[in-house]
Amino acid sequence: MKNNIRITLEYDGSRYDGWQKQGNTDNTIQGKLENVLFRMSGEEIEVHGSGRTDAGVHARGQVANFHINAEICPDGEAAREYLNRYLPDDIRVLSAKIVPERFHSRLSAISKTYGYYVETGDKKNVFERKYVYGCGKKLDVKAMRQAAEFLIGEHDFKSFCANRRMKKSTVRRIDEIRIVEHGTKLEFLYTGNGFLYNMVRILTGTLLEVGSGTRRPEKMKEIIAAKNRDMAGRTAPPEGLFLLHVGYEGERETV
Amino acid sequence: MKNNIRITLEYDGSRYDGWQKQGNTDNTIQGKLENVLFRMSGEEIEVHGSGRTDAGVHARGQVANFHINAEICPDGEAAREYLNRYLPDDIRVLSAKIVPERFHSRLSAISKTYGYYVETGDKKNVFERKYVYGCGKKLDVKAMRQAAEFLIGEHDFKSFCANRRMKKSTVRRIDEIRIVEHGTKLEFLYTGNGFLYNMVRILTGTLLEVGSGTRRPEKMKEIIAAKNRDMAGRTAPPEGLFLLHVGYEGERETV
Incomplete structure (x- = not known):
């Protein structure tokens, strides 16, 4: 079973190539999140953002969601803690919670x-x-x-x-x-x-x-x-x- | 003739090895200032700070002074403009003025x-x-x-x-x-x-x-x-x- 986890995050976009993953480089916010989730779950997990931010643009309240094995990530707090432990210090998850399966951070916004x-x-x-x-x-x-x-x-x-x-x-x-x-x-x-x-x-x-x-x-x-x-x-x-x-x-x- | 110029400056110390010049590296605030003054005057100019700040420490009101050829630098404004044009964007001269010969930013503080x-x-x-x-x-x-x-x-x-x-x-x-x-x-x-x-x-x-x-x-x-x-x-x-x-x-x- 999978949990659909919704996170709210802030980041200092100064040293990133924006939100969206680009080819092989992972110098993006999405790429950093997906790397940590791979480490957490052993699976390739796609993170959906509410929208892209450009290189150098910041966020105080970006929203994203992803589906993850419910045994590995039983609640939002588990995701928040793990992500904040391994994310670089210019990206921070402010809150995380389980949301209904149909929730999509971009389409539902x-x-x-x-x-x-x-x-x-x-x-x-x-x-x-x-x-x-x-x-x-x-x-x-x-x-x-x-x-x-x-x-x-x-x-x-x-x-x-x-x-x-x-x-x-x-x-x-x-x-x-x-x-x-x-x-x-x-x-x-x-x-x-x-x-x-x-x-x-x-x-x-x-x-x-x-x-x-x-x-x-x-x-x-x-x-x-x-x-x-x-x-x-x-x-x-x-x-x-x-x-x-x-x-x-x-x-x-x-x- | 030389002018004794006193500057007040702010800097984000995050990426520097502190105020004081160290050997050959110039990844210091003092080193950055002296590099620009060399460019301005063609002479090695020593910049005296009011005191050292450590690596990673910031300043909103550091004071320093230096002696420079009066023809090249006729007033404080000339120094301020030149320094701010060539200094990295995490160091900024807030004000500059000519002070009496005997003024020393550290000894007079x-x-x-x-x-x-x-x-x-x-x-x-x-x-x-x-x-x-x-x-x-x-x-x-x-x-x-x-x-x-x-x-x-x-x-x-x-x-x-x-x-x-x-x-x-x-x-x-x-x-x-x-x-x-x-x-x-x-x-x-x-x-x-x-x-x-x-x-x-x-x-x-x-x-x-x-x-x-x-x-x-x-x-x-x-x-x-x-x-x-x-x-x-x-x-x-x-x-x-x-x-x-x-x-x-x-x-x-x-x-």
Whole structure:
């Protein structure tokens, strides 16, 4: 018999090639998890993530699940302990539990929240160099909030998708974009039903161009309508991005 | 003509062999600074730090000074800009200015403040793994504060010095030890006229043993009187330690 184990984990993505396993290299979060689960069970176990994160992107609340022999892993705590003992110290399982067979961390997810962190002051703290994007200039927060309003709701976000040959639907729904000021630091919080490849970083890069005055807020309407990646702004760098929360049916939002 | 330049800098000590240059390797903060100054001036320039920091120890307010050709470096801003352009991104000059010829960052210093950070909860955040010591147990803060009281004032701190063959005086004055609670995190703030080799880490390690109940606070008196390193507690690990501030005559304390 197998148990379906759901884990919530955090990781510092700085030294990894992102979430998804790539060929023979295992310098990925998924690869590290699968290595430890092979050690634990003697079997090749596939770990399903709620979604990929790019190289250098971090997570405070990534969710993943996997099926494992119930005798070897009788409960969530056994998985959490074993994984935390053998995972590198920049990946940590926060919680683990047995979930129904049908649960799939990606297919069952109904919402995601990402945070993007920007330092607008000229001094970027050395301790935050891997966790905050230092844009180094004052930004017009009011203009960025106006621009963000145009993004709320269900739209075809093809202009904000790095994969130009995306065959599947590029329609997504953004429920909320909050821009919170902490001194000279800005926190961009995005919640929606799903995000395309690089979408949060392109949204942020475009909002930053509004904030620095090179685009007007209303321009957002045109960018969405164009369905053309070239119309949107630059892709903001990975280090400022954190996957904060993945929401599932019947669960209270905690971010 | 030479200018005497005083710099205040911060660094993430995680990947360095400490402040002080060692033989041929230059994997030290001092070595990195001297390399850039050689590039700037074409001359071997010695950088004097206010004190050494060990491998893995960080600084938010280290002070150093050096003498450099006044034509090449006419003011502090020239030094700050050049250094920040060529230093690795985990070392950053916060400010730089011309100071009188007689200023020496170590000999002129009259006080130092260190911070030591401890996580007492069982979950150590992956983003803080290089900046906080995860002791993983609840501590009796009141007992640690009582113990700290015995350390205040001028004492021979030989029991708290890692260098057992220290020939110079091991008498130092501690002006203040504050233990501040931030949720499950503890901040130990030490201010004094100077600290011996590993002294802050041994003081912290000893206080943690009081906090976990393995030593009584009054034991501190005996430990000091013994003048024997074996009587004190373990050396707390380097990653929790930050040099926060170096004080000089006539300057307002800012930490």
